[in-house]
Amino acid sequence: SYLAELLLEKGYDVHGLVRRSSTGNNTANINHVKDQITFHYSDLTDAANLESIMLKVRPDEVYNLGAQSHVSVSYDCPTYTGDVNAIGVLKLLEAVKRLAKEKQVKFYQASTSELYGKVKETPQTENTPFYPRSPYAVAKMYGYWITVNYRESFNLFSCNGILFNHESPRRGPEFVTRKIVQGLFNAWMGDREPLRLGNLDALRDWGHAKDYVEAMYLLVQQDVSDDYVISSGEQHSVRDFCDMVADYIGIQIEWQGEGLDEVGIDMKTGQRLIEVSEEFYRPAEVNTLLGDCTKAKQTLNWVPKYSFKDLVHEMCKIEHNENYY
Numbered sequence: 204s205y206l207a208e209l210l211l212e213k214g215y216d217v218h219g220l221v222r223r224s225s226t227g228n229n230t231a232n233i234n235h236v237k238d239q240i241t242f243h244y245s246d247l248t249d250a251a252n253l254e255s256i257m258l259k260v261r262p263d264e265v266y267n268l269g270a271q272s273h274v275s276v277s278y279d280c281p282t283y284t285g286d287v288n289a290i291g292v293l294k295l296l297e298a299v300k301r302l303a304k305e306k307q308v309k310f311y312q313a314s315t316s317e318l319y320g321k322v323k324e325t326p327q328t329e330n331t332p333f334y335p336r337s338p339y340a341v342a343k344m345y346g347y348w349i350t351v352n353y354r355e356s357f358n359l360f361s362c363n364g365i366l367f368n369h370e371s372p373r374r375g376p377e378f379v380t381r382k383i384v385q386g387l388f389n390a391w392m393g394d395r396e397p398l399r400l401g402n403l404d405a406l407r408d409w410g411h412a413k414d415y416v417e418a419m420y421l422l423v424q425q426d427v428s429d430d431y432v433i434s435s436g437e438q439h440s441v442r443d444f445c446d447m448v449a450d451y452i453g454i455q456i457e458w459q460g461e462g463l464d465e466v467g468i469d470m471k472t473g474q475r476l477i478e479v480s481e482e483f484y485r486p487a488e489v490n491t492l493l494g495d496c497t498k499a500k501q502t503l504n505w506v507p508k509y510s511f512k513d514l515v516h517e518m519c520k521i522e523h524n525e526n527y528y
């Protein structure tokens with residue numbers, strides 16, 4: 204939705220692909236710009252449909268942000284995740300290649316810091332070897348390399364943004380940042396049920412999605428296609444994120460115990476705010492991610508505007524307003 208907004212602001216004619224749903228479409232994040240976008244029923248698993256839309260719309264730029272994007276869910280739906288996140292990219296690239304015979308078309312692939320998985324070095328750069336740790340990341344690895352391969356084999360303009368975690372108030376509540384914001388606001392509003400989380404020690408490099416769509420756009424505006432790390436360059440744990448949200452609300456959390464027995468207690472009232480549940484642990488965890496985006500800053504002149512604190516505070520502010528009014 205942030206990318207659609209950015210492109211509309213720049214005067215683009217924006218087209219989007221929609222998967223059909225029997226209960227109506229999930230358009231909450233784009234309702235305010237929906238009338239300015241042309242939608243096409245589609246699915247990344249449907250090659251014929253992708254080619255026909257490509258030849259009908261004849262876009263100048265194609266941004267592939269479509270994916271089964273939840274790492275945990277990729278263990279439940281590994282084949283579907285592979286079909287969409289790996290072979291879906293190939294199908295889209297085939298359609299782009301077909302159109303490229305007739306006109307210039309640029310392709311952007313949303314690659315991910317999950318490719319680094321069990322990290323080989325810190326911080327991670329464009330040259331750090333990959334070690335994916337989930338069906339999601341393994342499928343995304345295919346998407347990354349097929350994008351490189353079509354550039355090198357067919358001279359297509361096809362680039363990868365290796366994006367570290369990007370969050371915002373629009374983030375789905377099944378991802379940890381939004382889950383924490385929602386959970387702690389619910390506690391503040393009187394909910395006595397503790398928020399149940401998985402690995403509190405996981406370290407992530409969290410940036411704001413609004414900054415990251417600027418980087419995607421800049422990648423596509425280059426003369427030569429290439430791959431870039433997009434990150435904040437700062438690392439925080441899941442526990443830090445909880446503390447930052449609590450601080451905004453005006454609660455102080457005291458952490459007690461370790462591992463599965465760890466709990467977060469409201470220092471003032473003694474209420475148990477957070478507890479750890481094995482249910483949210485991953486079969487193979489990515490313990491630490493930290494990006495080095497020097498190349499993007501130097502080559503693209505990309506300048507992120509949000510600090511970690513700005514990001515958390517914006518998420519809290521919007522959550523607060525929605526609860527309050």
Ligand code: F7E
Pocket residue numbers: 272273274275315316317366367368369377378379380382399400401402403405406407441483484485488489
């Ligand atoms: O987990 C830990 C969890 O689900 C972050 C996607 O956009 O970014 C995202 O993937 C960390 C992990 O995001 C809970 O174990 C603890 O270590 O918010 P997440 P993610 O897996 O990093 C990358 C760049 C993508 O490409 C993905 O598409 O937080 N964690 N407790 C938890 N995570 C969740 N979801 N829920 C918990 O209760």
